Amino acid sequence: MYKPDNVKTSPDFPIPDTMRAWVLGDPDQLTLTTKPVPVPKRAEVLVRIDAVAICATDLEIIHHGPPAMIQGGLPYNKNFTPGHEYMGTVAALGPGVDEYKIGDRVTVEIHAGCGQCKRCREGMYTACHNYGLNYGDVDKGHRANGFTTDGGFAEYAVNSINTLVPISDAMSDEEATLVVTAGTAMYGLTELGGLVAGESVVVTGPGPIGLLGVAVAKALGAHPVILTGTRDNRLKIGLELGADYVVNARNEDPVAAVRKLNGGKGVDYVVECSGAPEAVNEAARMVNRGGRICLAAFPGKPAEVDIAYIVRNNIYIYGIRGEGKSATHRAEAFMAQKRFDATKVHTHTFALEDLPTALKYARERIEDAIKVVVKTHGHAAIKSVAAE
Numbered sequence: 001m002y003k004p005d006n007v008k009t010s011p012d013f014p015i016p017d018t019m020r021a022w023v024l025g026d027p028d029q030l031t032l033t034t035k036p037v038p039v040p041k042r043a044e045v046l047v048r049i050d051a052v053a054i055c056a057t058d059l060e061i062i063h064h065g066p067p068a069m070i071q072g073g074l075p076y077n078k079n080f081t082p083g084h085e086y087m088g089t090v091a092a093l094g095p096g097v098d099e100y101k102i103g104d105r106v107t108v109e110i111h112a113g114c115g116q117c118k119r120c121r122e123g124m125y126t127a128c129h130n131y132g133l134n135y136g137d138v139d140k141g142h143r144a145n146g147f148t149t150d151g152g153f154a155e156y157a158v159n160s161i162n163t164l165v166p167i168s169d170a171m172s173d174e175e176a177t178l179v180v181t182a183g184t185a186m187y188g189l190t191e192l193g194g195l196v197a198g199e200s201v202v203v204t205g206p207g208p209i210g211l212l213g214v215a216v217a218k219a220l221g222a223h224p225v226i227l228t229g230t231r232d233n234r235l236k237i238g239l240e241l242g243a244d245y246v247v248n249a250r251n252e253d254p255v256a257a258v259r260k261l262n263g264g265k266g267v268d269y270v271v272e273c274s275g276a277p278e279a280v281n282e283a284a285r286m287v288n289r290g291g292r293i294c295l296a297a298f299p300g301k302p303a304e305v306d307i308a309y310i311v312r313n314n315i316y317i318y319g320i321r322g323e324g325k326s327a328t329h330r331a332e333a334f335m336a337q338k339r340f341d342a343t344k345v346h347t348h349t350f351a352l353e354d355l356p357t358a359l360k361y362a363r364e365r366i367e368d369a370i371k372v373v374v375k376t377h378g379h380a381a382i383k384s385v386a387a388e
């Protein structure tokens with residue numbers, strides 16, 4: 001059995017020496033292998049992974065490589081396990097850890113950062129200046145699960161205690177995997193954006209971040225909250241999550257519709273989650289003068305932007321990477337209070353051994369898949385269960 005030196009384990013929570021883990025070979029090539037269960041160091045715990053959600057960034061990593069960075073380069077053929085939106089149970093404690101107990105249920109932020117650079121010291125650990133520098137003699141201790149260290153498409157993972165978010169027993173495993181997505185929307189709206197109650201928000205693009213962006217904006221007291229997109233079934237979920245209005249961009253000009261819905265002046269914030277090539281120019285015309293555009297998605301190629309319009313109208317534009325400044329804890333607090341039902345974006349569940357099928361569902365949006373979750377144990381029989 002697993003019993004590394006200086007690591008606290010419990011007889012009530014036996015841990016095997018080895019675990020099942022998916023490993024990335026060449027691009028798009030994943031293999032289910034056996035790895036040793038990893039060992040937590042100081043200020044780290046071992047988490048037994050109970051559920052992991054698939055994110056568009058996982059598909060990027062498996063196909064293109066970045067933003068994963070392993071040993072200073074691409075993540076291929078390095079025994080690397082991707083997967084980053086996971087939750088689970090604390091299974092073992094590294095030296096000195098007394099903040100958590102074995103058996104605690106937690107969901108996990110992705111980025112621990114290095115803890116020593118300028119941005120980490122400011123709480124912007126998702127923009128750590130030492131990203132990926134965690135190997136050889138350039139070891140700055142940076143950690144980002146499933147990006148620069150082994151992630152969640154496995155049975156266990158080591159995590160810095162700084163990345164853990166305790167969750168209540170009332171929250172299901174599937175819902176807990178969505179905390180980090182809601183936390184990303186929270187970070188963009190409040191910590192980076194400065195949203196206060198009563199301001200108006202447009203979300204463009206009803207993917208997981210966009211839909212939970214609507215939910216978080218509404219829970220924060222924004223008004224009105226308008227969602228634009230092209231698929232009616234997703235816009236409907238936006239309404240269920242609190243959007244005051246939805247606009248189908250296939251049926252009407254979204255810029256004209258937004259301006260009309262908000263007294264002709266445009267809104268205070270646009271959270272851009274579509275990644276469409278014209279998105280920034282449209283967002284600039286949806287915000288009012290002095291308004292803010294939060295960029296949470298991007299097109300595959302550089303886009304042409306009408307800078308003169310942005311300058312003349314004093315528009316602020318900022319990108320967000322992930323979920324900094326502990327925004328995830330505040331998102332969890334909203335979800336624990338049932339201020340919105342994040343499970344509305346969870347559509348499918350698969351067993352760990354069916355990961356390739358789960359990825360295919362997420363990639364090809366089979367059966368209108370939005371968030372696809374993989375469960376690590378006790379769910380081998382589940383093939384595809386659409387959420388209510």
Ligand SMILES: [Zn+2]
Pocket residue numbers: 055056057058084085
């Ligand atoms: Zn993600």
Ligand SMILES: [Zn+2]
Pocket residue numbers: 113114115116117118119120121125127128129130
């Ligand atoms: Zn750092």
